[in-house]
Amino acid sequence: MDALHVAVNGVAHDLEGIDPRTTLLDLLRERLHLTGSKKGCDHGQCGACTVLVNGRRINACLTLALAHEGDAITTIEGLAQGDMLHPVQAAFVEHDGFQCGYCTPGQICSAVGMLDEARQGRPSYISGAAEHVELDAAEIRERMSGNLCRCGAYVNIVAAIRDVAQQVAES
Amino acid sequence: MTPFAYERAGDAAQAVAAMAGNPGAMFLGGGTNLVDHMRLGVATPDRLVDVTRLPFDRIEETPDGGVRIGANVRNSDLAAHPLIRARYPVLSQALLSGASGQLRNMATTAGNLLQRTRCVYFQNVDTPCNKRRPGDGCSALGGYTRHHAILGASEHCIAVHPSDMAVAMVALDATVEVLGPSSERRIPLVDFHRLPGDEPNRDTVLRHGELITAVALPALPFAVHSLYRKVRDRRSFAFALVSVAAALQVRDGMIEDVRLAFGGVAHKPWRATRAEETLRGQPTTPGQFARAADAELAAAQPQPGNAFKVKMLRNTLVAALQELAGAAA
Amino acid sequence: MSADAPNAPLRTRSIGQPLARLEGRAKVTGAARYAWEHDLEHPLNVYPVQATIARGSVASMNVEAARALAGVVAVITHENAAKIRSDEDKELWILQSGDIGFRGQFIGAVIAESLEIARHAADLVRVQYDQQPHDADFRPGRDDLYAPE
Numbered sequence: 001m002d003a004l005h006v007a008v009n010g011v012a013h014d015l016e017g018i019d020p021r022t023t024l025l026d027l028l029r030e031r032l033h034l035t036g037s038k039k040g041c042d043h044g045q046c047g048a049c050t051v052l053v054n055g056r057r058i059n060a061c062l063t064l065a066l067a068h069e070g071d072a073i074t075t076i077e078g079l080a081q082g083d084m085l086h087p088v089q090a091a092f093v094e095h096d097g098f099q100c101g102y103c104t105p106g107q108i109c110s111a112v113g114m115l116d117e118a119r120q121g122r123p124s125y126i127s128g129a130a131e132h133v134e135l136d137a138a139e140i141r142e143r144m145s146g147n148l149c150r151c152g153a154y155v156n157i158v159a160a161i162r163d164v165a166q167q168v169a170e171s
Numbered sequence: 172m173t174p175f176a177y178e179r180a181g182d183a184a185q186a187v188a189a190m191a192g193n194p195g196a197m198f199l200g201g202g203t204n205l206v207d208h209m210r211l212g213v214a215t216p217d218r219l220v221d222v223t224r225l226p227f228d229r230i231e232e233t234p235d236g237g238v239r240i241g242a243n244v245r246n247s248d249l250a251a252h253p254l255i256r257a258r259y260p261v262l263s264q265a266l267l268s269g270a271s272g273q274l275r276n277m278a279t280t281a282g283n284l285l286q287r288t289r290c291v292y293f294q295n296v297d298t299p300c301n302k303r304r305p306g307d308g309c310s311a312l313g314g315y316t317r318h319h320a321i322l323g324a325s326e327h328c329i330a331v332h333p334s335d336m337a338v339a340m341v342a343l344d345a346t347v348e349v350l351g352p353s354s355e356r357r358i359p360l361v362d363f364h365r366l367p368g369d370e371p372n373r374d375t376v377l378r379h380g381e382l383i384t385a386v387a388l389p390a391l392p393f394a395v396h397s398l399y400r401k402v403r404d405r406r407s408f409a410f411a412l413v414s415v416a417a418a419l420q421v422r423d424g425m426i427e428d429v430r431l432a433f434g435g436v437a438h439k440p441w442r443a444t445r446a447e448e449t450l451r452g453q454p455t456t457p458g459q460f461a462r463a464a465d466a467e468l469a470a471a472q473p474q475p476g477n478a479f480k481v482k483m484l485r486n487t488l489v490a491a492l493q494e495l496a497g498a499a500a
Numbered sequence: 501m502s503a504d505a506p507n508a509p510l511r512t513r514s515i516g517q518p519l520a521r522l523e524g525r526a527k528v529t530g531a532a533r534y535a536w537e538h539d540l541e542h543p544l545n546v547y548p549v550q551a552t553i554a555r556g557s558v559a560s561m562n563v564e565a566a567r568a569l570a571g572v573v574a575v576i577t578h579e580n581a582a583k584i585r586s587d588e589d590k591e592l593w594i595l596q597s598g599d600i601g602f603r604g605q606f607i608g609a610v611i612a613e614s615l616e617i618a619r620h621a622a623d624l625v626r627v628q629y630d631q632q633p634h635d636a637d638f639r640p641g642r643d644d645l646y647a648p649e
Contacts, residue, residue, distance in 0.1 A: 021175070021620075022616060035534075043207055043210070047271065059273045062206050064219075064273075068181075076530035079529070089528040096518075125407070142406075142591075143272055146408060173623075
């Protein structure tokens, strides 16, 4: 059983007695009671467990908690500033980008990470040669392909993300 | 998941030493394949040595104009690097065609090479598998073979290597740099992965305790004219049924040089040397492209469930070469 | 025609209007609670043991290694599970007999102090089966096809 120092949503945690088999997802949900990140498949295939580690989106179910010594983790619970929703969260509400809501935290965290990747000019498979990333629907779908929605809210999810992308482009 | 000890390697020599004399220990990179296989019971290490904090995270130009890629460089960073995008677009495309955004942020270069087949029978500990335990038999033969090999297979194993990155790297004549307990060695990537033969349990020539430190790509000026074409059941986030990595140098309608590799069709990334020989010095016509495909695929031995791959790969190769030849015109 | 006449168009306020879901904020902030996501003191974790054959029955189950694992509280099989009074709802008819109707069917469960221990213990349960051949091949030309009424 091992120790871990990690920051989650800006709060430092000094944890002991961690079973090495514990994934980051189970650490967040079971140990820290941050149940916003969801376990959909536990195999890195659905994206419901997506969180940001040092600002980058990953699947928390496929990474061991102990591998994140000293890392800064942001979960869905850490995106809003008090009462003020993150723009992506607000857009999901406005565009009704969910039904049951189980995939939603993962969708939102993934979108936050994805928008940052696009802002950095990182390419995608469908637009690799392009100098500048344009987040049209096809581009958003490709970059968000790691997030599944069994309720089928994809059309509104894409609309929500596109809305934020346009806000970012205009600002 | 069986219990294991976790340690983080402080330096490469320490990492390699931790492995020596401990056959049950394994290196941990991004974990996107290993952690999954541990959860499935396919991998049962008693010790994990986390190598992700070792300083192998740079992409550097080499004196000969090539590139050295650190073993810990994340797939997404490698795909987005300006040197790679400009000089080896096939590699950037191959990486971007694989997995999902989240997984590309986690996976490392070395881990991508060392990932294991996604054959459903290999991944299910309840179905007999020669790769998991030699002699148990191959459940894929006579079973569900849509995602299995058409080249280089044996009666013991028809599994396919799942990496896209490795296919592009094999086309680019990559070399794997390896650190062992007493020595370093450089292994041509085309020789790094094995065909199953009668030892399907051995995916690569790496010895236990050897640590990949980097992958080097030689300079290849005409690789600026290269691409990766992947065919699969879904538009994204799916493994290849077949894929082609191609680089083409054309002058006055004649092929001066070419590099070709196939994915999704063999136990290792398949360097298509017969196709390359058929193309060098020949005109860029669809007929010639088809002849090249046929030359390489003459040795194909499909399964009942994947016979479509022969024609699919032929078509994909012709289309890839046409696209490159058209861009060169 | 006055607004109150029988054929007057319906004046709506909420019907057909876009609405933000009442639970929207909770769902996008991760505050919405699902299934067991409620604060519990000392929860136990359960992991299923699942049939690896498609048809047949459990001949025997050896749970000794599973039960002996530190942190395991109980191992449930059809031999010691509570009896359900009525088999009217087959969805609920779990662990009531050794009969296996499909691959993946729950044939046991491990209850333990942590997820990792429960999962590991489930892997340690040894099952012997009386396996029957299964037929899951839906194809034309079968002699038992019929047209539904």
